[in-house]
Ligand SMILES: NC(=O)c1ccc[n+]([C@@H]2O[C@H](COP(=O)([O-])OP(=O)(O)OC[C@H]3O[C@@H](n4cnc5c(N)ncnc54)[C@H](O)[C@@H]3O)[C@@H](O)[C@H]2O)c1
């Protein structure tokens with residue numbers, strides 16, 4: 001069987017293969033959503049289908065809503081070519097349970113897929129049309145942290161943004177430039193209300209989106225390219241809202257073993273691709289079962305009833321607390337720690353790292369001992385239960401094909417989460433950042449990882465990272481077997497407030513991290529020895 005619009009409604013056949021099918025008139029669903037779009041999503045990679053589109057799917061199957069999603073890719077056209085177009089926007093979600101069993105569901109909630117770039121006139125015109133529709137309630141985003149970039153390493157505008165500040169209204173290149181041009185079209189069409197919902201892993205993600213987007217719009221207004229009323233429109237919370245969110249579901253890259261298991265069931269067309277832009281994609285997505293989505297309830301044009309699919313709607317303050325808990329303390333920093341040490345120590349499965357007693361203890365120390373004290377209980381999710389589930393159930397699920405190499409992608413964009421915890425220590429009257437040992441060790445582990453030399457002394461490939469070139473200029477002075485080579489070489493990285501959100505030397509931790517890096521580069525085997533020394 002091959003999933004496409006011709007086969008999707010053959011529920012009996014899908015059921016025979018153990019796949020939950022769709023429970024609505026698919027053709028009518030597509031027609032309605034093309035005529036009156038309500039939801040558009042940017043960044044249509046793995047988490048989008050595994051979680052966001054699956055929520056819409058549940059509502060459709062349960063007849064709680066008729067809302068589908070227009071899937072918009074901005075960055076990587078191959079995602080559409082390889083996966084969306086051949087399968088008529090349909091996907092399989094494969095849930096990997098801790099007992100090794102798989103649950104399989106058709107995701108048929110995507111009504112169309114489009115490449116939002118002026119080079120594709122037809123799709124660009126369609127995305128513009130969607131933005132001019134009064135029916136559009138929300139645009140959501142999982143575009144990775146890079147998608148929001150307006151400034152580069154040195155604090156200057158990126159090349160694409162520099163272009164967009166002049167030509168962006170008609171020919172935008174950057175993600176934020178494209179969004180600004182689309183929102184200008186919406187303003188001109190009637191200034192209809194909308195919510196722009198970042199679902200990326202950032203603390204205060206709504207604020208980050210608003211700031212990046214506003215930077216472009218403001219510059220256009222200063223250059224008299226747009227009316228002052230446009231700025232009033234995008235800055236009026238009654239018309240344009242930027243709800244904050246916390247999203248959580250570990251969604252690894254698609255695994256070839258799942259591809260083979262699907263093939264064994266007679267389900268074809270699930271080849272795993274790595275695109276030229278390094279998106280790992282297939283017609284299926286594989287993910288764990290646990291999932292949490294908490295959203296600030298701020299939707300001036302209304303929203304789908306996602307609470308009926310388990311989404312928690314709340315106020316901004318609560319989202320911020322939940323997000324700090326997950327992104328800054330209880331999950332993502334633990335994953336980043338496993339990622340950088342895992343790549344350096346030759347691991348290829350996150351769950352295998354949890355079998356290493358020192359790595360296991362390290363993430364527990366970072367989570368329970370150093371992270372939890374700065375978490376304010378958000379009430380909607382219990383922090384202790386959350387971290388218990390993370391370290392005992394989720395990260396140890398050996399059936400989850402999650403790799404340190406995936407998680408290490410873009411680490412420069414994520415280490416500011418450690419910075420958030422350090423800032424909380426600095427602000428606290430009872431906590432002292434100088435008591436921190438394991439967070440500094442994780443940061444030192446990242447510096448060691450950047451050498452691209454494993455613990456045995458062999459070179460390995462680093463995961464992609466937008467700052468890699470700049471970072472490696474400093475790291476290139478470090479030599480395995482020569483602890484003194486650390487010298488002052490890490491200063492530009494550890495003092496960079498763009499990377500950590502604070503200067504680690506001013507926080508009193510820079511020298512400690514330098515010393516730890518010295519220990520980690522003492523020679524082959526030094527990473528394992530250092531972990532043992534700190535965590536025996
Ligand atoms: N995978 C997870 O476990 C998970 C869980 C929670 C949150 N998230 C968030 O979702 C993001 C995406 O994760 P994913 O698993 O879908 O990754 P993915 O690699 O499968 O997809 C990434 C998507 O972002 C797009 N993108 C990349 N760079 C971009 C840019 N500069 N401008 C615009 N779009 C860009 C890609 O084209 C692709 O559509 C993560 O960075 C994270 O913030 C992921």
Ligand SMILES: O=P(O)(O)OC[C@@H](O)[C@@H](O)[C@H](O)[C@H](O)CO
Pocket residue numbers: 201247248249250251332335336406407408414
């Ligand atoms: O932290 P990130 O997303 O920026 O990097 C990779 C992983 O940690 C992440 O994708 C997790 O799988 C996810 O945050 C779980 O909800």
